[in-house]
Amino acid sequence: MKFINYMEKISGIDIYGLVSLSLFFTIFVVVLIGVAVADKKKMKKLSNIPLESK
């Protein structure tokens, strides 16, 4: 249960930062491209969903 000092050091700590940055970058770019190429009619249809019900 003791959560302090399990390890003296962790090697390659920078990998955490790099992995998360590249993950974020990848996801962001994928979403951006995906959104850019999205079908206009479909987008319009989706955005109208709330207005369909009373």
Place this chain on the structure above:
Amino acid sequence: MQVEKFYYDNKIVKAFLYATVVFGIVGMIAGLWVAIEFYYPGATLNLPATTFGRLRPVHTNAIIFAFVGNCIFTGIYYSLQRLCKTRMFSNTLSWIHFWGWQAIIAAAAITLLLGYTSGKEYAELEWPIDIAITVVWVVFGINMFGTIIKRRERHLYVAIWFYIATWVTVAMLHIVNSMEIPVTMWKSYSLYAGVQDALVQWWYGHNAVAFFLTTPVLGLMYYFLPKAANRPIYSYRLSIIHFWALIFIYIWAGPHHLLYTALPDWAQSLGTVFSLMLIFPSWGGMLNGLFTLRGAWDRVREEPVLKFLVVAVTCYGMSTLEGPLLSLKNINAISHFTDWTIAHVHIGGLGWNGFMAFAMLYYLVPKMWNTTLYSKKLATNHFWIATIGIVLYALPLYWAGFTQSIMWKTFTPEGQLKFSFLETVTNIIPMYITRSVGGALYLSGALIMVYNLARTIRQGSFIANEEAEAAPMVRESRPGKEYWHRVLERKPLTMLVLALILVAIGGLVEMIPTFLIKSNIPTIASVKPYTPLELQGRDIYVREGCYLCHSQMIRPFRDEVKRYGEYSKAGEFVYDHPFQWGSKRTGPDLAREGVIRKNGEAWHYNHLYDPRSMSPGSIMPQYVWLFDDDLDTATTPAKIRAMQTLGVPYTRGYDRVANVALVRQEDSITAILKQNKIETPPNKEIVALIAYLERLGTDIELAPRTDSLPPTASVK
């Protein structure tokens, strides 16, 4: 295709709606009460329950979990059925959710007033209530996903993604931050200590704002704004980017609450970078909301619902611009621990959450009672009174925060601090008075709304089950390429898992290194566990909510070191379950109180009985009951054992003799008090609290203290 007929459940929406209104008023009254205590200490009535340290958590919990919580559920139960074109999955689960949540609120109000608290802001509730929250949250989740699965609309509208992300993230935050070891029925210790506890707490605290006060309310915005304006959202594409960027980035920003503290530097920088990045998705969302109204601004002039929505979304934008700016270290150095933060959160709370709730209520009541709003004029008056209320609330506090911070940091030409702490407080009392006027205006606006809604309800007739028709969803398999995001939108569980992975990454990257690497929390050999009496005193400190006005974190600034002593080190807090760094300095920092006020037993005794007898003009409440109430020593062995489980190195079997050491220390303190002509029985709570206050910060004094410290096993 055969069209199916079904009924939307409005009754459950009505129940949550009433709860929203009731707890909104209760939370605001509690807020106004604590605001008055800032300039009229007598408003505490000298009762434990109504003292700031206990009433403030009631205010925050009532507003966050009772008012906004019920508001979210109202909106979700209403919109989810309509967006999925189906009734809620289970009436029984709906009602278990409703009554379960209200029972939790009632239990929270009672226990917080009684002083049962885990001592972690916005997560104060004790372990039995934490378990109840988990159960009710799961019930809500099953009901929500059940509804999504039996839907008649193929695509999940963007609002539903926000609901899903909210559900999964809040579950994760609540469980991780509430890890605690029960000691008694209503007392537990956080599993984490010091720096780690602080990191987990603010990872939670910040994301409670993100995933309880923001993402679900954004879901409501994406539904109610198009409905009220009767036009689709400005850009559906932007909403997709808004969603993914927001949930990914938000989770990382927690450490910006801990800048310049003993938290490792790399974690602080990470928090700052992600906070700055947050501006983009947040503003994307705000602009998406505001642009939806382009071409419809003439209607804003006439329609109170739209008025509230416009200001709500604008406040969202202001708040999410200010937040990242406050995360810059140079600005945070001025703003942190001052009323600036309070002003900032109230732009979000009063402006964004409050106005979104009001807009939704004004929209829903006429719809569900099949009538029109009783008086648009009253609603418009409410709008203006509340808007002026926000301005009158926030501006004085910005002023107060900035002024006080600059006063703290002002030196005389001789190099001495120019102002005593008390002078910096009395200087801003007029701001506190103005703030409470703003709050009172906001509350009176809400009362006007209650009247208006009550009259609307009286003139209408409630539609408990609203009839609707829709074709069933056909599970078609279409050949050829399909747009990837639409595939995702049809699969709620995939969405849930993806959202969970995204939010978990941020938490893990920040926490694992802090938890595992020794160099992040350098141990200090002279830091020893608390004595049994100090431990009991510390629990009283937590119970009375002292951390809500006093920090225990000296930042490495010239003025703070001059005023409070050596800056705080990470290694000093390794036995602090929970950490007590605080987030606001209404009173001075106490991290080195035992050093600054060495031999201050008598001073503390008199000061806690009547602060103004020792510090004329002080706004601290009196703690008279501590002088009458006996210290409960029956819990000492259990507390020592719990601490041992958590890794605090008391020697084996110390729990059995702890009370002997406790009595010895009590006697030595009463003897010191007697020398100062103060007679008190040794077994009073005040003695334990004095023991704790006199211990604070003494561990790294140059001359090590050995007297009453407990024997310890060897610390690695």
